[in-house]
Amino acid sequence: MLEQRELAGVGEARRLVLPARAGARGRARAREGAAGLGAWAAALAVAGLLGWLVGEIAAGGAPALSWSLLAEAPADAGRAGGILPILVSTLLLVGVCLSVALPLGLGAAVWLAELAAAGGRRGRWVRASLDALAGVPSIVMGLFGSALFCRTLGLGYSILAGGLTLACMALPIAVRAAEQGLREAAGELRRAAAALGLGRAATLLHVLLPAAAPALLVGVVLGIGRAAAETAALLFTSGYVDRMPGSLLDSGRSLSIHIYDLAMHVPGGNHRAYASALVLLAVLLCLNALAGWMADRWLARAHARC
Amino acid sequence: MGSRGWKAGALLAVLAGAVALGAHGGRCRGAGAGARLVATGSSTLAPLMAEIGKRFEAHHPGVRVDVQAGGSSRGVQDVLAGMAGLGLVSRPLLGAEAAQLRAFALARDGIALIAHATNPLPGLSTPQVRAIFRGQLTRWEQLGGRPGPITVVSKAAGRGTLLVFLEHFGLQAAEIRAQALVGDNEHGVKTVAANPGAIGYVSIGTAAADVRRGVPIKLLALDGVVPSAEQIAAGRYPLVRPLLLVTRGEPGGLVRELLDFARAEGVDDLVRTQGFVPLER
Numbered sequence: 001m002l003e004q005r006e007l008a009g010v011g012e013a014r015r016l017v018l019p020a021r022a023g024a025r026g027r028a029r030a031r032e033g034a035a036g037l038g039a040w041a042a043a044l045a046v047a048g049l050l051g052w053l054v055g056e057i058a059a060g061g062a063p064a065l066s067w068s069l070l071a072e073a074p075a076d077a078g079r080a081g082g083i084l085p086i087l088v089s090t091l092l093l094v095g096v097c098l099s100v101a102l103p104l105g106l107g108a109a110v111w112l113a114e115l116a117a118a119g120g121r122r123g124r125w126v127r128a129s130l131d132a133l134a135g136v137p138s139i140v141m142g143l144f145g146s147a148l149f150c151r152t153l154g155l156g157y158s159i160l161a162g163g164l165t166l167a168c169m170a171l172p173i174a175v176r177a178a179e180q181g182l183r184e185a186a187g188e189l190r191r192a193a194a195a196l197g198l199g200r201a202a203t204l205l206h207v208l209l210p211a212a213a214p215a216l217l218v219g220v221v222l223g224i225g226r227a228a229a230e231t232a233a234l235l236f237t238s239g240y241v242d243r244m245p246g247s248l249l250d251s252g253r254s255l256s257i258h259i260y261d262l263a264m265h266v267p268g269g270n271h272r273a274y275a276s277a278l279v280l281l282a283v284l285l286c287l288n289a290l291a292g293w294m295a296d297r298w299l300a301r302a303h304a305r306c
Numbered sequence: 307m308g309s310r311g312w313k314a315g316a317l318l319a320v321l322a323g324a325v326a327l328g329a330h331g332g333r334c335r336g337a338g339a340g341a342r343l344v345a346t347g348s349s350t351l352a353p354l355m356a357e358i359g360k361r362f363e364a365h366h367p368g369v370r371v372d373v374q375a376g377g378s379s380r381g382v383q384d385v386l387a388g389m390a391g392l393g394l395v396s397r398p399l400l401g402a403e404a405a406q407l408r409a410f411a412l413a414r415d416g417i418a419l420i421a422h423a424t425n426p427l428p429g430l431s432t433p434q435v436r437a438i439f440r441g442q443l444t445r446w447e448q449l450g451g452r453p454g455p456i457t458v459v460s461k462a463a464g465r466g467t468l469l470v471f472l473e474h475f476g477l478q479a480a481e482i483r484a485q486a487l488v489g490d491n492e493h494g495v496k497t498v499a500a501n502p503g504a505i506g507y508v509s510i511g512t513a514a515a516d517v518r519r520g521v522p523i524k525l526l527a528l529d530g531v532v533p534s535a536e537q538i539a540a541g542r543y544p545l546v547r548p549l550l551l552v553t554r555g556e557p558g559g560l561v562r563e564l565l566d567f568a569r570a571e572g573v574d575d576l577v578r579t580q581g582f583v584p585l586e587r
Contacts, residue, residue: 075360076579077353151389157344157374240352240374251372261375264490265349267515267581 057281060274069275074242077266078258083276085244089159089252090228090283092245093238096163097170097227098220104167105174105219112175113182114204134172141169142233150237157251162238166230170223177222181215182208217295224287228280231256255280343564346374347381347394348466349490350415350509351549354580355394358568361576365567369560378466382407385554391561393552397466398473407552412568413582416510417467417474417545418533419526420495422502427451429527436475438505441483446503459497459506460484467491470547471507492516499523510534511581538583549582 072082108126116123136144145165155161185208193203209216231254239251242258253261259276262269345355352375359371374390381393382403399409419430427449430438437443438456447453460482461468472479486504488494491512498504499522510533513525525533528545537543557565567573574584 077357157372235376239372240356241372242356243370251374261349261353264492265375266353267492267512268519
């Protein structure tokens with residue numbers, strides 16, 4: 001098996017190894033074995049870390065987990081009652097973030113991958129500003145969002161302001177993932193489409209976007225992850241109110257802020273914090289699974305039609 | 307454009323519609339009968355104020371009390387900027403602030419020195435505390451305790467608790483020699499609970515509640531007085547800070563009503579459950 005892979009994949013290396021002595025080859029193989037073992041151990045450690053984390057949160061949160069936790073409003077600063085309004089606020093925040101970041105991000109990615117001149121100055125400039133945006137600490141984003149959306153645009157502490165701030169944070173991730181997907185999908189497919197006489201827009205819509213869908217999905221999932229896990233940026237924008245939001249202009253507490261508040265400011269809130277963290281993990285996994293399912297369906301449709 | 311394009315377009319339209327509707331709904335309500343009071347500031351005070359707000363809402367249908375946390379200084383700024391009607395401040399007002407704001411006591415909170423539960427020392431004197439936090443005493447055996455280094459846990463700059471602590475012990479922020487800096491009360495408790503040689507200072511309410519729940523910390527007596535709500539109420543424990551509500555100018559209307567409601571006996575039970583000491587009336 002190893003021999004085959006060596007033959008098939010590492011042709012270059014083999015050509016270099018061949019003239020050397022047999023002993024050197026054996027040593028190289030041993031080194032390869034050690035490297036493989038190391039990689040395997042690293043993978044195991046990563047998986048173990050996740051298992052430990054989930055186990056720790058599950059053990060801490062299980063005593064407080066119940067249906068009423070999901071169905072009631074919080075009471076006694078979060079020590080009693082549930083987290084329903086907080087769950088709703090979190091989903092609304094993610095919804096606002098995605099409905100702004102997705103179209104904008106996809107548009108920017110299409111421009112970068114398809115329309116901007118390769119290696120051109122404008123493309124480079126946009127990419128550099130996206131990377132800078134991706135590196136901005138979330139607390140700075142929070143202050144920016146608070147100044148722009150809450151004060152200047154007059155949205156106050158609101159889910160809308162929080163969602164828009166999150167969109168600013170998710171945007172660079174979404175754009176870079178989508179651009180990567182479009183570029184990888186390009187090449188042969190693009191030439192084939194051109195050979196068939198498809199126009200630029202038709203190629204993009206019917207060939208490139210479906211082919212890039214998995215990468216777009218990765219962007220969406222990463223964006224959701226960043227949005228739903230955010231604390232610092234939301235403290236100043238969507239705020240701290242744990243009431244059921246009546247509209248997007250109401251302040252709403254996200255799950256992550258609820259966890260932070262319970263763990264840091266509410267004596268006796270630890271179990272509830274763990275339980276909320278468990279719910280947050282479950283929500284994230286569900287959103288990811290949903291995104292995967294939707295992409296699969298759309299992909300299947302696209303292929304069926306072709 | 308294929309049916310997929312249509313669907314994507316429709317989805318976007320629905321989302322945009324939802325956003326617009328939400329925004330519109332919010333505007334209408336803001337302009338209508340429902341009044342909204344905003345209180346922002348100290349994260350120590352925010353959970354208490356949120357509970358008081360809920361009770362106030364129950365007595366005043368149509369009124370919403372929105373509480374936002376973010377630190378005492380933010381409460382001061384938001385009130386001065388007109389972003390909030392009430393500021394939550396868990397430290398005395400600084401010189402310039404006192405001139406611009408009206409302050410009303412909501413409750414009192416003591417600050418307790420805490421150590422790990424296995425620490426045999428029952429308490430410390432004011433000079434000892436000063437020497438420890440200045441880095442002049444660095445080992446527990448110098449105080450007659452179990453041999454080992456002292457890990458000093460202090461609060462990060464800008465925290466209300468830090469200012470009150472410095473003020474009481476006559477220390478400068480630059481003099482403090484700390485091995486660990488913490489933000490919130492629970493953060494301080496968790497740090498000390500995890501370190502048998504640590505000493506820190508946090509809100510008494512927080513510390514006492516954590517001791518009841520079995521967290522391995524102990525409250526150290528200061529100059530022979532054990533920190534507790536009773537000792538604060540009796541005026542014997544010296545390290546106390548005010549929990550304040552601040553307004554810009556003389557409050558009126560609903561803000562006045564909420565202020566009076568929050569300072570009345572009707573919410574003393576809420577003050578106690580959050581670990582603070584009600585006002586003397």
